[in-house]
Amino acid sequence: MHVMAGVMVDAHGRVLLAQRPPGKHLAGLWEFPGGKLEEGESPEAGLIRELREELGIDASLAAPLIRIPWRYGDRSLLLDARTIREWQGEPASLEHQALQWCPPAEVDLSILAPADRPILRALQLPERYLMTPADTPPDAFGDWLMRITGAIERGERLILLRLPFWLPERVRELAAALLPVARARGAQLVLSGDVEGALALGRGVGVQLKAQQLKDMGQRPLPFHQWVGASCHFAEELARALLLADFATLSPVAATASHPGAAPMGWTTFAALVDQAAVPVYALGGMTGADLTMARQCGGQGVAGIRGFW
Missing domain, CATH: 3.90.79.10 (Nucleoside Triphosphate Pyrophosphohydrolase)
Incomplete structure (x- = not known):
């Protein structure tokens, strides 16, 4: 019907x-x-x-x-x-x-x-989803506090704090320092896999579930006023995202420096997978702002990216 x-x-x-x-x-x-x-x-x-x-x-x-x-x-x-x-x-x-x-x-x-x-x-949801570079060193707190604040003030509305070299407590400190400007501008901060940190920080902070979390969780990890994303690569993961998340990233669409050995799916496969999905989906992997039109034409919510967005 x-x-x-x-x-x-x-x-x-x-x-x-x-x-x-x-x-x-x-x-x-x-x-x-x-x-x-x-x-x-x-x-x-x-x-x-x-x-x-x-x-x-x-x-x-x-x-x-x-x-x-x-x-x-x-x-x-x-x-x-x-x-x-x-x-x-x-x-x-x-x-x-x-x-x-x-x-x-x-x-x-x-x-x-x-x-x-x-x-x-x-x-x-906005059309752009910014992600911090995974190789950001732990001593770059002040630099990234300024860079993310500037991005929010320029109009970015969804930012993933993906900082694997940092202690979780330090990432939460960064999110807490950013929260006043994020809430004032209507932006959402997202923690990478840290459900407990998002719950502690409250409104304005969500979580991006990793593939293993998506597989293991039985119910939505946050209340509706905190956004949940899901990292997806296959149709089965997109189907799980419907049960747990508000939106998903689907990758890799194009070749990407962060995962040089991964074979890109291309726009045709991206469009076919999005057509089966029941949540908004961002194209991820080798994306820049110039790919937004193609992502929208393929049914996506927009584009997510790392190096091409900072």
């Missing part, structure tokens, strides 16, 4: 949510408005029709946001989300559903229907 979702963003940056009415599957939970396609209907025409019937508006569709394969029990669906920033008319409840406009950063993920949660994350 192909289901369309309209992510309506108003002039204040808020998104419109609709509550599923009593008697329906997942009643009481909130979702992005839309509905299933009719036979022979194109995704664009179907979403425009659904929003006219549900909200009484005529929408102009923008770029695709994310496509989510999902299963509710024995029901399979493809949830196809499109961003909408222009429409005619004032959205109204024509099907007796409650409506609310919400800033995306303030939406509690737990109130959303499960298949709609990755849509919100895709809306919240």
